[in-house]
Amino acid sequence: xxxxxxxxxxxxxxxxxxxxxxxxxxxxxxxxxxxxxxxxxxxxxxxxxxxxxxxxxxxxxxxxxxxxxxxxxxxxxx
Numbered sequence: 001x002x003x004x005x006x007x008x009x010x011x012x013x014x015x016x017x018x019x020x021x022x023x024x025x026x027x028x029x030x031x032x033x034x035x036x037x038x039x040x041x042x043x044x045x046x047x048x049x050x051x052x053x054x055x056x057x058x059x060x061x062x063x064x065x066x067x068x069x070x071x072x073x074x075x076x077x078x
Contacts, residue, residue, distance in 0.1 A: 001020075001050045001051065001052065002018070002019075002020055002050070002051045002052070002053065002054045002056075002057035002058075003018065003019050003020070003022040003025075003048050003049065003050055003051070003057060004016070004017070004018055004048065004049050004051070004057050004058075004060045004061040004064065005017050005018075005019065005022060005025075005026075005045060005047065005048040005049075006045075006046050006047040006048070006064065006073065006077060006078070007026075007029060007037065007043045007044065007045055007046065008043060008044045008046050008078070009037060009040035009041075009043050010040050010041060010042055010043065011040055013040075014046075014073065014078070015029075015036065015037055015040075015043070016061055016064045016065055017061065018057055018058055018061045020054075022048060026045055029041075029043055030042075030043065046077065046078055047073075047077045047078070
């Protein structure tokens with residue numbers, strides 16, 4: 001499975017990511033191994049979607065980073 005996910009950071013901003021192993025990736029974020037979120041802990045997983053296709057997961061992650069994706073995130077996911 002492939003995952004697109006959304007984290008709420010300590011400064012109340014959001015981080016959108018992709019992973020093939022969601023549990024491991026969240027653990028990496030929590031332990032400070034990801035440079036982008038290292039100084040913004042604690043963080044909370046607020047949403048994830050599972051996909052069979054890697055392309056679909058990456059496309060959804062890319063969409064969530066667009067203006068339309070921000071609106072969708074704010075209205076439907078958080």
